Amino acid sequence: MEDIVIRNLCKSFDGKPVLRDFSAVLPAGQVTGLMAPSGAGKTTLLRILMGLERPDSGTIDGLAGLRLSTVFQEDRLCDNLDPSANIRLINPSLGQSETEKALAAVGLAGCLRQPAQELSGGMRRRVAILRALLAEYDLLFLDEPFKGLDRETKETVMADTRRRCAGRAVLLVTHDAAELDAMGAVVRLDLNT
Numbered sequence: 001m002e003d004i005v006i007r008n009l010c011k012s013f014d015g016k017p018v019l020r021d022f023s024a025v026l027p028a029g030q031v032t033g034l035m036a037p038s039g040a041g042k043t044t045l046l047r048i049l050m051g052l053e054r055p056d057s058g059t060i061d062g063l064a065g066l067r068l069s070t071v072f073q074e075d076r077l078c079d080n081l082d083p084s085a086n087i088r089l090i091n092p093s094l095g096q097s098e099t100e101k102a103l104a105a106v107g108l109a110g111c112l113r114q115p116a117q118e119l120s121g122g123m124r125r126r127v128a129i130l131r132a133l134l135a136e137y138d139l140l141f142l143d144e145p146f147k148g149l150d151r152e153t154k155e156t157v158m159a160d161t162r163r164r165c166a167g168r169a170v171l172l173v174t175h176d177a178a179e180l181d182a183m184g185a186v187v188r189l190d191l192n193t
Contacts, residue, residue: 001028001138001169002062004049009058011044018044019055024189026062026139031162031170033185035177040191042173043073046141049171069137071145075128079117083108083127086116090135102130106157121148126157133164140165142172146179158182 004026011019018041026032036042047053049060050068069090077086084099100112106126111119116127125148132140145161146154162183172183180188 004062007059010056031183031185032187033180034173034189036191066138069132069135070141071132073143075124077116087131140170
């Protein structure tokens with residue numbers, strides 16, 4: 001994978017600019033952190049990079065042919081499926097034991113057979129994170145992935161996430177600089193600059 005190069009990206013909604021001439025490089029195989037206040041365009045940038053929105057102007061090089069995986073701000077789980085089935089929807093080649101081992105690593109061994117609708121918010125969040133991490137991807141987008149997790153669980157999940165995405169390109173959107181440190185972000189972007 002090569003670096004992803006963003007040049008002069010602009011996006012407006014109803015005449016209101018959200019991104020103005022944003023340029024950055026997302027280095028291959030590294031974690032890039034993106035911090036900015038609410039409403040500054042972080043999620044819009046992610047949606048453009050994922051191909052869910054089109055920019056008004058600007059270019060993005062290096063995305064062609066990449067497999068993308070995402071942790072959205074919403075969990076987006078299938079409520080009637082258990083955690084393992086939710087994960088294996090994205091990567092059917094995963095074995096049941098591999099999936100269960102991954103769930104146990106983030107403290108979810110006790111809910112293997114529960115439908116997602118019966119899980120707490122923090123449990124659902126961990127399943128959503130694992131689903132993205134266990135997909136086959138080249139570039140991982142994390143949009144406020146650790147929100148709603150208590151301190152101890154958050155530390156466990158961040159360590160597991162960092163281990164699983166080592167050597168891959170990651171764009172982490174967060175309001176918490178400590179999360180950037182824990183994830184080893186080598187580049188830190190600010191939409192305000």
